[in-house]
Amino acid sequence: xxxxxxxxxxxxxxxxxxxxxxxxxxxxxxxxxxxxxxxxxxxxxxxxxxxxxxxxxxxxxxxxxxxxxxxxxxxxxxxxxxxxxxxxxxxxxxxxxxxxxxxxxxxxxxxxxxxxxxxxxxxxxxxxxxxxxxxxxxxxxxxxxxxxxxxxxxxxxxxxxxxxxxxxxxxxxxxxxxxxxxxxxxxxxxxxxxxxxxxxxxxxxxxxxxxxxxxxxxxxxxxxxxxxxxxxxxxxxxxxxxxxxxxxxxxxxxxxxxxxxxxxxxxxxxxxxxxxxxxxxxxxxxxxxxxxxxxxxxxxxxxxxxxxxxxxxxxxxxxxxxxxxxxxxxxxxxxxxxxxxxxxxxxxxxxxxxxxxxxxxxxxxxxxxxxxxxxxxxxxxxxxxxxxxxxxxxx
Amino acid sequence: xxxxxxxxxxxxxxxxxxxxxxxxxxxxxxxxxxxxxxxxxxxxxxxxxxxxxxxxxxxxxxxxxxxxxxxxxxxxxxxxxxxxxxxxxxxxxxxxxxxxxxxxxxxxxxxxxxxxxxxxxxxxxxxxxxxxxxxxxxxxxxxxxxxxxxxxxxxxxxxxxxxxxxxxxxxxxxxxxxxxxxxxxxxxxxxxxxxxxxxxxxxxxxxxxxxxxxxxxxxxxxxxxxxxxxxxxxxxxxxxxxxxxxxxxxxxxxxxxxxxxxxxxxxxxxxxxxxxxxxxxxxxxxxxxxxxxxxxxxxxxxxxxxxxxxxxxxxxxxxxxxxxxxxxxxxxxxxxxxxxxxxxxxxxxxxxxxxxxxxxxxxxxxxxxxxxxxxxxxxxxxxxxxxxxxxxxxxxxxxxxxxxxxx
Numbered sequence: 158x159x160x161x162x163x164x165x166x167x168x169x170x171x172x173x174x175x176x177x178x179x180x181x182x183x184x185x186x187x188x189x190x191x192x193x194x195x196x197x198x199x200x201x202x203x204x205x206x207x208x209x210x211x212x213x214x215x216x217x218x219x220x221x222x223x224x225x226x227x228x229x230x231x232x233x234x235x236x237x238x239x240x241x242x243x244x245x246x247x248x249x250x251x252x253x254x255x256x257x258x259x260x261x262x263x264x265x266x267x268x269x270x271x272x273x274x275x276x277x278x279x280x281x282x283x284x285x286x287x288x289x290x291x292x293x294x295x296x297x298x299x300x301x302x303x304x305x306x307x308x309x310x311x312x313x314x315x316x317x318x319x320x321x322x323x324x325x326x327x328x329x330x331x332x333x334x335x336x337x338x339x340x341x342x343x344x345x346x347x348x349x350x351x352x353x354x355x356x357x358x359x360x361x362x363x364x365x366x367x368x369x370x371x372x373x374x375x376x377x378x379x380x381x382x383x384x385x386x387x388x389x390x391x392x393x394x395x396x397x398x399x400x401x402x403x404x405x406x407x408x409x410x411x412x413x414x415x416x417x418x419x420x421x422x423x424x425x426x427x428x429x430x431x432x433x434x435x436x437x438x439x440x441x442x443x444x445x446x447x448x449x450x451x452x453x454x455x456x457x458x459x460x461x462x463x464x465x466x467x468x469x470x471x472x473x474x475x476x477x478x479x480x481x482x483x484x485x486x487x488x489x490x491x492x493x494x495x496x497x498x499x500x501x502x503x504x505x506x507x508x509x510x511x512x513x514x515x516x517x518x519x520x521x522x523x524x525x526x527x528x529x530x531x532x533x534x535x536x537x538x539x540x541x542x543x544x545x546x547x548x549x550x551x552x
Numbered sequence: 553x554x555x556x557x558x559x560x561x562x563x564x565x566x567x568x569x570x571x572x573x574x575x576x577x578x579x580x581x582x583x584x585x586x587x588x589x590x591x592x593x594x595x596x597x598x599x600x601x602x603x604x605x606x607x608x609x610x611x612x613x614x615x616x617x618x619x620x621x622x623x624x625x626x627x628x629x630x631x632x633x634x635x636x637x638x639x640x641x642x643x644x645x646x647x648x649x650x651x652x653x654x655x656x657x658x659x660x661x662x663x664x665x666x667x668x669x670x671x672x673x674x675x676x677x678x679x680x681x682x683x684x685x686x687x688x689x690x691x692x693x694x695x696x697x698x699x700x701x702x703x704x705x706x707x708x709x710x711x712x713x714x715x716x717x718x719x720x721x722x723x724x725x726x727x728x729x730x731x732x733x734x735x736x737x738x739x740x741x742x743x744x745x746x747x748x749x750x751x752x753x754x755x756x757x758x759x760x761x762x763x764x765x766x767x768x769x770x771x772x773x774x775x776x777x778x779x780x781x782x783x784x785x786x787x788x789x790x791x792x793x794x795x796x797x798x799x800x801x802x803x804x805x806x807x808x809x810x811x812x813x814x815x816x817x818x819x820x821x822x823x824x825x826x827x828x829x830x831x832x833x834x835x836x837x838x839x840x841x842x843x844x845x846x847x848x849x850x851x852x853x854x855x856x857x858x859x860x861x862x863x864x865x866x867x868x869x870x871x872x873x874x875x876x877x878x879x880x881x882x883x884x885x886x887x888x889x890x891x892x893x894x895x896x897x898x899x900x901x902x903x904x905x906x907x908x909x910x911x912x913x914x915x916x917x918x919x920x921x922x923x924x925x926x927x928x929x930x931x932x933x934x935x936x937x938x939x940x941x942x943x944x945x946x947x948x949x950x951x952x953x954x955x956x957x958x959x
Binding site for chain 2: 199251255317318326328330331406410450453454
């Protein structure tokens, strides 16, 4: 099929087709979840909304983790900040006075609309991630993982204990539950669009080049710090935005919900889907979200094809965990093998594990089988856009 | 083209589901038989059967289900049987919300939620948005009501004690026992702990006691050993500990005892039950709990004892004294339905409940007001654990410093 398309269409047209498909694939998946969800009962609709919101968080994670190759356990901090900001500023002032009497004045009085709260949540996520990123974006590997985990711990403990910025260990209730299927779907689509737009930028291509080979990227003058920071801030904004969607879905929020369980479940979804492609993030979020909802419902009893059955308590988590391990063993690069939508649909090769910079350094010509990064997540473009400039400083 | 890894994945998934299928309870929809033959009153129980809140939620529900069977065998509520439909939240907000939606979709006319307002909040919001009476059997704060949920919260109640009651009971216990100095240790994990220890502190000082030191930690912050070390060496006659049965509790008790402090450790219902205690007799000693009932088979109320033994015989031995709050909440619901002549409208039932004044229940008389949607001034059971064995000591009221509603 790929060969056929290559023969019929000129290169620019094929590039545009691929571009459109890479964007439309994830958006179509979201549309399908939304359309199916809209047909479900009110009760089941809740699950569909949750799948969409969780997918938005996973896309937020992908923007930084997937593009940079740096693991971060701290992105849920920005979800929490967005969620708390949206919750506090949309809860009726009377409820705030009664349940959070110690709030700072700027938190206690203004009341935002739904849209304003979403935008403010995204903005706060971006600002907080900028502050954190300025300190941490020079780290890689295990150091980055531990440092971002520390950010999560700090955020959790500040939110759980500082009653001038929230309810402490208790819950913020009475939050307008405005996230239905339309808001969840549009919100998730915005997250995908932002992630897609970003991955077409030169900055993202350079970041991916550094993911493939940091040393080589530095050698050709790529400022890894700057490009990681940009990805981190965009990821923080998407996560903050998704946090607002989340709190407007539930109508309440407490800090315990936005901590380790959500961190590891969303990371699992990203890894199982394929952490280095937007399609993988979207697939992981939706597929595992649907699977998790199904298994959780089965614990309370469910019916499939007329057969009623009930899973024993805890078996849902065991099945989920076994499938997760199985997925990692059989598809360590994720179900999509880190390919974008069109590449998966056309059955194209997965990208070279070390990407185009490594190939170039190894003397590959980019044409030999295995050198070509078809349908990859932008590495091919990265190699085109990276220009070697003698004397350009490395970070 | 189907890739080989997808085929492998299919094999794995088939295997996992095949294995699971062997463990699942597959059945058609079998209707229960009822002595009462009217249309069932459906209570949607959205509780934790797996995780953090399980030791509190499950015994309360199981006791309530046993109670409901008795009520049904005697003709039900105005001829209508009570039926519970249970949804497991796993103490997760998203499952709490979807469980509540599913319960209501399955016909629930009253919502029954988990024993902590924070974990229950998403389900409570759903119940309130559908204008249902929303009951927590054992949340022990005043958060189930308008204070937390705004005007719609007038439909939400808990049959647990307001923290001022528990704080005052513990203060009275210490003074009565001659333990005039106390170190207070507060786990900031839940508001309930903060409120109980805060109320204890105020009441203890009013009664002439002296607080030697105030210590705190938050479950998960890994400081419990250091806090225990300070508590052990504080020199106070007793340690009042407000936390729950997470891993930090046995760590705290073990650390204090290992450091040679054998003085009383006193806590609220949240540390009730023998299931969490370290198995070494030298460590599990001189522990005191203010709770709702004794789970050591010696409660002074014969009906409570009988219920306890029945649950034990059915393999559902309650872990904490909170199990009596399940039947108490059910009795409250039944009283409200009867007072409203069979109406299940949330507004009407809530109006009936808010006017409860010393309504007799298995856990003692229950009073609510517009301001307090949790129970105040109910006597609590004092249980002492010595060498791994618990014994009922006495029932203690909060006394003059406990909150009193003027009716």
